[in-house]
Amino acid sequence: MAGNSWPYFDPEYENLSIRINPPRVSVDNITCKDCTLVKVDSVNRPGILLEVVQILTDLDLIITKAYISSDGGWFMDVFHVTDQQGNQITDSKTIDYIEKALGPKGYTKDGLKPSSGKRVGVQSLGEHTAIELVGRDRPGLLSEISAVLANLHFNVVAAEVWTHNRRIACVLYVNDDTTCRAVDNPTRLSAMEEQLKNILRGCEDDEKAASTSFSIGSTHVDRRLHQMLFADRDYEDGSLPTETDYHPSFKPKIMVDRCEEKGYSVVSVKCKDRAKLMFDIVCTLTDMQYVVFHASISSDGPYASQEYYIRHMDGCTLDTEGERERVVKCLEAAIRRRISELLLYYSTGYYTVDSTMNVVQGLSLELCAKDRVGLLSEVTRVLRENGLSVTRAGVTTVGELAVIVFYVSDASGNPVDTKTIETLRKEIGQTMMLNVKKVPVSSAKAPEASGWPKTSFFFGSLLERFLA
Secondary structure, three states: OOEOOOOOOOHHHHHHHHHHOOOEEEEEOOOOOOOEEEEEEEEOOOOHHHHHHHHHHHOOOEEEEEEEEOOOOEEEEEEEEEOOOOOOOOOHHHHHHHHHHHOHHHEEOOEEOOOOOOOOOOOOOOOOEEEEEEEEOOOOHHHHHHHHHHHOOEEEEEEEEEEEOOEEEEEEEEEEOOOOOOOOOHHHHHHHHHHHHHHHHOOOOOOOOOEEEEEEOOOOHHHHHHHHHHHOOOOOOOOOOOHHHOOHHHOOEEEEEEEOOOOEEEEEEEEEOOOOHHHHHHHHHHHOOEEEEEEEEEEEOOEEEEEEEEEEOOOEOOOOHHHHHHHHHHHHHHHHOOOHHHHOOOEOOOOOOOOOOOOOOEEEEEEEEEOOOOHHHHHHHHHHHOOEEEEEEEEEEEOOEEEEEEEEEEOOOOOOOHHHHHHHHHHHOOOOEEEEEEEOHHHHOOOOOOOOOOOOEOHHHHHHHHHO
């Protein structure tokens, strides 16, 4: 295998290099009229590209173009970014945050400080316990998980779930329903783990075991969910749909070639453009132990074209067909895990569920109520009893209020009938504010000219509407 080894970085030398040559960050709104240029020049080190992209992504910025060069000892990147509405970044607080987070003040001995991205809802809510669940997906699973937590006196502060290839990965943030603090009692955690494992175990013929784990503190949710499904091998052939199962607009084209002259492997990705696409790809390559030395990212109308020049951490290129096939499958899985966010409306969602690749017409149920233990369990129980399937959902808490958004269809994936809607209004609308909206098929289809939806759903706007 051809290779050039990644240079060893002595931690103390790296810190000295950063002090001598501190990162330089500029936010430029003059060069381009339709976007903001974020330029980052820094001492190079493993993982820095993912950290930078993660910070921009956590701010819900759209990366329309990017040019990456990190060969040797220096890291030089230019990102063309816009807000969710496609405008330049003009908010002074956002600009100041970018400059501080990516500049010298954003560095610690372990690299860039973690951003304040999705961890516990839309704001810090104190200590919490993060529960990670992996298993086989099935109808009603969310309702069963919520019921177990409520019965054990755990309050769900925020949650996020991805499903892919009939597998489910879930990160739930909970605290004690009385003290509102993290739960570290071994007996309580053991009881919770055992009950959740029983629920996740599912069918006896499931070849992959369900797993649960706990942690106290903060986790970057999106990367963790990618890692969980990657470790669960959701990309394997056993459950991957065939090409005919894809809508043509959703099929990514991924190729791995050789750059003989420079000794790189070149990964080319062409697919429908969407927010967080670059993050998902860079995150997957990083977790597969590949280093990005150069990259070019661009959007041409509704489509994205991304090219990465990579080597393995040991300096080797992808020389075998098996290695190349594995990279293609893993990147395709990483892109598809988030596809439901584009099938309905794109959202920063704090709880995302997707079981199929089909474009689903359905309803969005927007709920706002005073937060209480068992609220999520109560709502999901009502949905299950009325034969509804959750295709995507968002859960967060703001102060004493809980804001929940569900996208639902019937059990067969068809639109919900009027009678069921009225039943929901009677059962749920009596105890909380409920807004029912139709999600038309046209919003789910990939338009030919305008591209993917660029607007993001914010819980804050929903809350303002309810409070008004």
